[in-house]
Amino acid sequence: MDSTQSEWNPVHLADEVRNQITYNADGLVPAIAQEVETGEVLMMAWMNAESLDRTLAEGRMVYWSRSRQELWRKGDTSGDHQSVREAYYDCDGDTLLFKVVQHGGGACHTGERTCFYRSLGEAG
């Protein structure tokens, strides 16, 4: 079974893990989405506790939209949803990393595959 077909195992976080996730003053934690096949970093957005719970239950990325102040089940409008393959939290518990399969045209609302399509500089 390849990584685009394998099934997500729904996760309900145990309290001892849940308590290690640190949310900011707005109740949000940054979530990085990385394409599992290529390693490309696609985007960074935010999750609150409910969006993290939904993401881990469904195996599909559900962010918190800071501009709309609502759950953002990515791809419901655009079709460009993201299936979760692996989920991690960092040493301080204040950043999340998800390895995903990107469906549709890409992660970025501009139509680009990744949101990080503009360079600031590079080694020669």
Add this chain to the structure above:
Amino acid sequence: MDSTQSEWNPVHLADEVRNQITYNADGLVPAIAQEVETGEVLMMAWMNAESLDRTLAEGRMVYWSRSRQELWRKGDTSGDHQSVREAYYDCDGDTLLFKVVQHGGGACHTGERTCFYRSLGEAG
């Protein structure tokens, strides 16, 4: 010349690019460090305008330490510094991505190579 040896070209951001970087209320922007060779996401930390300028000038990751409230020239204490190979900003200008060469033992203060060493779940 391989990617561990190539030289960084010092960057001084033009105002039209500089003005596209959006800092939060604390004057900070999240910065993701990704290992250029493997694609592994190593860490996420924060930069202010001065740390971004120094990073792009030196080609070496300089963060802002929120706990110490000072510039954090990563590796000055640990030796685990990060050489920049590629730098990007995202569509909204509110997240930065750096592809780096990780020197020393790893990115994480725990001794792990990446800060994202703890799993929340995975596809079956």
